[in-house]
Amino acid sequence: MSTKNRIGVVIGAILILLWCLLPVAWIVSLSFKSQEAITNGSPGFLPSSGGGAGWQNYADVLADEQFRRAIFNSIGISLIATGLSVIIATLAAYAIARLEFAGKRFVLTLALVIAMFPVVSLVGPLFDMWRTFGIYDTWPGLIIPYMSFTLPLAIWTLSAFFREIPWEMEQAAQVDGATSWQAFRKVIVPLAAPGVFTAAILTFFFAWNDFVFGISLTSTENARPIPAALSFFVGSDPFNRPASLLAAGAVVSTIPIIVIVLLFQRKIVAGLTSGAVKG
Amino acid sequence: MAGIQMKNIVKQYGDGFPAVNDVSIDVEEGEFLILVGPSGCGKSTLLRMIVGLEDITGGDMVIGGKKVNDLAPRERNLSMVFQNYALYPHLTVYENIAFPLRLAGKPESEIDEKVREASKTLELDEHLERKPGNLSGGQRQRVAMGRAIVRDAEAFLFDEPLSNLDAKLRGQMRTEISRLQKRLGITTVYVTHDQTEAMTLGDRVAVLKRGVLQQHATPRELYENPANLFVAGFIGSPPMNFLPANVKGNQVELPFGTVTIPEDKAAKAQGKGLLIAGIRPDHFEDADVVDKDKVTDEATFKAKVDVVEWLGNEAYAYIPFEAPTEVREQLAQLEKDLDGESLRTQLVVSLDGASRVSEGDEATIWVDARKIHLFDPATGENLTMDADNAGIIPGGNAMAKAEEIGEEQDAV
Numbered sequence: 001m002s003t004k005n006r007i008g009v010v011i012g013a014i015l016i017l018l019w020c021l022l023p024v025a026w027i028v029s030l031s032f033k034s035q036e037a038i039t040n041g042s043p044g045f046l047p048s049s050g051g052g053a054g055w056q057n058y059a060d061v062l063a064d065e066q067f068r069r070a071i072f073n074s075i076g077i078s079l080i081a082t083g084l085s086v087i088i089a090t091l092a093a094y095a096i097a098r099l100e101f102a103g104k105r106f107v108l109t110l111a112l113v114i115a116m117f118p119v120v121s122l123v124g125p126l127f128d129m130w131r132t133f134g135i136y137d138t139w140p141g142l143i144i145p146y147m148s149f150t151l152p153l154a155i156w157t158l159s160a161f162f163r164e165i166p167w168e169m170e171q172a173a174q175v176d177g178a179t180s181w182q183a184f185r186k187v188i189v190p191l192a193a194p195g196v197f198t199a200a201i202l203t204f205f206f207a208w209n210d211f212v213f214g215i216s217l218t219s220t221e222n223a224r225p226i227p228a229a230l231s232f233f234v235g236s237d238p239f240n241r242p243a244s245l246l247a248a249g250a251v252v253s254t255i256p257i258i259v260i261v262l263l264f265q266r267k268i269v270a271g272l273t274s275g276a277v278k279g
Numbered sequence: 280m281a282g283i284q285m286k287n288i289v290k291q292y293g294d295g296f297p298a299v300n301d302v303s304i305d306v307e308e309g310e311f312l313i314l315v316g317p318s319g320c321g322k323s324t325l326l327r328m329i330v331g332l333e334d335i336t337g338g339d340m341v342i343g344g345k346k347v348n349d350l351a352p353r354e355r356n357l358s359m360v361f362q363n364y365a366l367y368p369h370l371t372v373y374e375n376i377a378f379p380l381r382l383a384g385k386p387e388s389e390i391d392e393k394v395r396e397a398s399k400t401l402e403l404d405e406h407l408e409r410k411p412g413n414l415s416g417g418q419r420q421r422v423a424m425g426r427a428i429v430r431d432a433e434a435f436l437f438d439e440p441l442s443n444l445d446a447k448l449r450g451q452m453r454t455e456i457s458r459l460q461k462r463l464g465i466t467t468v469y470v471t472h473d474q475t476e477a478m479t480l481g482d483r484v485a486v487l488k489r490g491v492l493q494q495h496a497t498p499r500e501l502y503e504n505p506a507n508l509f510v511a512g513f514i515g516s517p518p519m520n521f522l523p524a525n526v527k528g529n530q531v532e533l534p535f536g537t538v539t540i541p542e543d544k545a546a547k548a549q550g551k552g553l554l555i556a557g558i559r560p561d562h563f564e565d566a567d568v569v570d571k572d573k574v575t576d577e578a579t580f581k582a583k584v585d586v587v588e589w590l591g592n593e594a595y596a597y598i599p600f601e602a603p604t605e606v607r608e609q610l611a612q613l614e615k616d617l618d619g620e621s622l623r624t625q626l627v628v629s630l631d632g633a634s635r636v637s638e639g640d641e642a643t644i645w646v647d648a649r650k651i652h653l654f655d656p657a658t659g660e661n662l663t664m665d666a667d668n669a670g671i672i673p674g675g676n677a678m679a680k681a682e683e684i685g686e687e688q689d690a691v
Contacts, residue, residue, distance in 0.1 A: 057536040134377040166363065166365065168361050168362075168363060168365035169365050169367065171332050171352075171361070172365035172366075172367075172426075173332055173367075174331075174332070174351070174352040175331075175332070175352045175353070175357065175358065175359045176353075176378055176379040176382060176426065177356075177379050177430075178353060178382050179353065181383065186369055190369040191367075191368065192371060193369075
């Protein structure tokens with residue numbers, strides 16, 4: 001690559017980073033400004049003298065009972081939805097990749113159709129159904145729709161991974177004395193680990209970032225997740241929203257997802273199957 | 280350790296055509312059996328039926344006196360080396376070898392002892408902590424073998440284990456496998472399409488074509504007494520020459536001249552019209568380098584040599600000839616069955632390295648007429664076979680049967 005090209009790439013990358021990260025940086029900047037400074041107008045990126053709030057906004061947000069409860073809800077609901085979704089998707093994808101059964105194409109197509117279905121159109125019926133079933137404003141009431149909307153993608157991702165694994169691996173395990181279940185657990189799942197983690201990240205993203213279900217299917221802090229909670233975060237004066245507190249809340253709610261992505265990313269090691277067969 | 284009896288084994292896939300058709304092979308305890316044939320002959324399918332990865336459509340599979348048709352692979356206690364090794368990439372070499380023992384729930388001390396022993400045998404000691412991805416082809420091959428020998432299996436099964444190695448390594452591993460099998464004395468079934476591997480490794484060799492067993496005999500018996508054209512063409516390198524031949528009394532008319540064959544052979548081939556004569560390249564010689572008393576007019580002919588390949592210890596001379604239409608088709612079909620593709624009918628002659636014959640020469644070639652085989656062009660049967668020294672040949676005409684199946688299959 002010529003020097004000219006390299007400079008071009010660097011400049012391009014910087015532009016894209018600015019484009020993507022400026023709003024995030026602005027939120028962080030806002031979260032360190034005091035409420036008065038914002039109300040009075042504080043256009044600078046760095047807080048004007050005397051307008052800085054230090055960590056006060058964060059302390060206030062975390063001291064808020066509702067906000068702590070929302071974080072707890074979000075983490076719990078997202079983790080459970082992710083766990084269940086990945087387990088079910090792994091089993092389903094394995095069956096789709098390995099077995100020939102009637103209706104296989106139907107299952108795959110159905111999964112795709114569900115994935116393409118607009119989320120909003122289901123909110124109304126779900127609201128009625130959940131109230132009848134008595135799971136309105138509960139954790140399961142959110143976990144179920146999250147799972148059903150992330151499963152299709154997880155199944156498609158994972159079955160692609162399973163198809164990549166040479167069938168001989170499983171046969172070798174069976175000849176070595178493994179039952180089908182042992183072959184699956186000890187050989188196939190470890191080999192599909194990158195796929196499993198990819199599916200997990202996608203599911204977690206969806207569940208964590210969801211706003212539509214979060215706000216429609218909950219009514220109290222009993223199950224309300226962070227995105228919905230932030231929108232209810234009005235402070236003492238409903239006509240004067242506490243922008244700096246909201247910014248601090250938004251920053252706090254981003255942290256878990258960054259941590260999770262960093263943790264899972266390490267597990268996504270491409271080419272884990274290299275060396276399994278001839279090469 | 281146990282013997283393996285295959286009784287009238289049949290494998291039919293969904294389309295109804297038999298991939299393996301009525302094959303009966305008896306592998307004795309401790310024997311090294313080779314299943315050999317061109318691609319698509321059903322040898323791998325047969326092996327996978329022994330180990331339990333393929334269902335058996337018909338017939339009995341008996342291992343160690345027990346019928347195993349309906350047992351899962353893990354209940355058969357066989358170990359197998361796959362063509363692409365199928366090592367577990369997420370486990371170290373040590374854990375790969377220990378895998379079958381761990382599944383069997385063996386105590387840690389026993390696992391360690393056995394893994395160390397296997398790794399010592401296969402010289403894998405310094406690689407035990409590495410992952411398969413970091414090993415060379417030969418090392419992976421050895422790990423796959425380690426995983427097979429580590430437990431006390433009833434038999435070893437090899438599915439073309441050397442086909443992914445380069446030529447030099449293949450030769451070394453071949454010797455290694457042979458040595459290992461002799462030392463462990465364990466029943467072994469080995470699938471290959473390489474006739475050199477078949478000849479050098481096997482106590483006995485079963486030749487298959489289109490799922491039909493052609494001949495089951497020792498390598499020497501196969502080489503000296505092939506049951507039919509197919510076996511004759513498959514075993515031996517360079518392959519046997521096939522020439523149109525007319526038998527009159529004990530005189531055989533070949534495209535290059537007439538030679539005299541022994542009375543008993545001639546008697547078996549009387550009154551059959553046009554035949555195919557099979558002569559191995561090494562049964563020819565440059566008349567100039569053969570003992571003078573052997574060279575007679577009946578056993579020599581003159582021919583123009585097209586190409587000579589000199590290899591030092593020997594030389595191959597190529598002599599083109601025209602075949603009559605009746606046999607040309609049969610020979611072309613045979614060539615196709617053997618996965619080959621020769622453009623012309625030609626005679627390959629193996630000459631002594633001392634021979635001075637060069638390209639374009641009119642050479643005098645001596646042929647060892649005692650070694651000539653005569654085949655019936657219609658059925659492919661070897662008319663001059665010494666049945667007492669030809670091992671087991673299934674009843675009926677195996678080659679014709681295989682061809683029939685082939686034609687039906689090709690027609691679809």
